[in-house]
Amino acid sequence: MDDAAPRRIAFQGERGAYGDEATRAFFGPTVALVPCPSFRAVLEAVAEGRVDGGVLPLESALAGPVAEVVDLLLEFTPRLSGEMRLRVRHCLLAPPGRSLASLTRALSHPQALAQCSGWLRKHHLQPVPEVNTAVAARRVGEEAPAGTAAIASRAAADLYGLAVLAEGIEDSPDNATRFLAVGPAIPPHLGSRWKTSVVLTVNDGPGALAGVLGAFAARGVNVARLESRPGGVRAWDYRWCLDVDGREDAASVRAALEEARSACTSLQVLGSYALSD
Numbered sequence: 288m289d290d291a292a293p294r295r296i297a298f299q300g301e302r303g304a305y306g307d308e309a310t311r312a313f314f315g316p317t318v319a320l321v322p323c324p325s326f327r328a329v330l331e332a333v334a335e336g337r338v339d340g341g342v343l344p345l346e347s348a349l350a351g352p353v354a355e356v357v358d359l360l361l362e363f364t365p366r367l368s369g370e371m372r373l374r375v376r377h378c379l380l381a382p383p384g385r386s387l388a389s390l391t392r393a394l395s396h397p398q399a400l401a402q403c404s405g406w407l408r409k410h411h412l413q414p415v416p417e418v419n420t421a422v423a424a425r426r427v428g429e430e431a432p433a434g435t436a437a438i439a440s441r442a443a444a445d446l447y448g449l450a451v452l453a454e455g456i457e458d459s460p461d462n463a464t465r466f467l468a469v470g471p472a473i474p475p476h477l478g479s480r481w482k483t484s485v486v487l488t489v490n491d492g493p494g495a496l497a498g499v500l501g502a503f504a505a506r507g508v509n510v511a512r513l514e515s516r517p518g519g520v521r522a523w524d525y526r527w528c529l530d531v532d533g534r535e536d537a538a539s540v541r542a543a544l545e546e547a548r549s550a551c552t553s554l555q556v557l558g559s560y561a562l563s564d
């Protein structure tokens with residue numbers, strides 16, 4: 288890779304999306320942004336080497352996992368190159384001149400709708416899913432549909448000529464989303480804390496999952512995330528996604544993984560990556 292050339296990084300959505308903000312926070316203002324229509328398109332661009340990396344939202348502190356991204360990571364198994372937490376502050380946006388009282392619907396990404404569900408209920412606004420917050424803002428700006436607002440960032444309001452009717456409408460004051468960087472480009476300002484992501488299926492029988500967790504506990508390795516997804520060998524078999532603290536090549540993590548394997552029908556290390564400070 289030419290060091291002087293800006294790195295091309297794919298994200299889902301359009302300018303003004305939270306993925307856009309996360310990509311610039313990860314890679315700095317000179318990054319070459321490559322907007323993609325879907326999360327799958329981001330991973331395809333990375334897999335085919337059309338970009339140097341991609342940035343994807345994995346889970347929100349308030350609304351939980353972005354299940355589509357979790358499943359796509361298991362399908363594509365890209366190189367995991369970094370993690371960051373982005374503070375997400377949502378705004379209610381409408382064409383200039385509209386009042387809150389005139390609105391009946393709010394368009395946004397399902398994660399944003401979920402993060403603002405209490406506020407929407409209180410203001411009698413019907414949530415309407417859209418592929419991305421920035422797409423919602425652009426549509427409301429261009430088409431000005433009757434009674435319809437968008438939930439997106441203040442940056443999206445500026446980009447698409449919308450007025451900010453309310454700011455900070457998320458249901459928790461510390462609403463944040465974990466974003467992962469994937470692909471060969473490593474974000475430049477990562478810290479010293481590392482994580483390792485693993486996907487496994489366990490033997491059928493009492494204590495199998497406890498055996499996996501016990502292997503990490505016995506070596507003082509913190510399990511930071513444990514999530515089940517469908518898609519094991521048979522119906523109702525689960526794939527368990529674990530994030531543990533530490534690098535795959537750390538002695539404690541390596542030994543825990545080795546012991547965990549004996550309680551598993553499959554165990555795949557997706558990768559180790561550092562967290563941004």
Ligand SMILES: O=C(O)C(=O)Cc1ccccc1
Pocket residue numbers: 299300303304305306307344347375396398399418419420421464
């Ligand atoms: O729709 C967006 O802008 C995204 O990047 C997905 C998203 C939505 C809400 C919170 C974090 C990420």
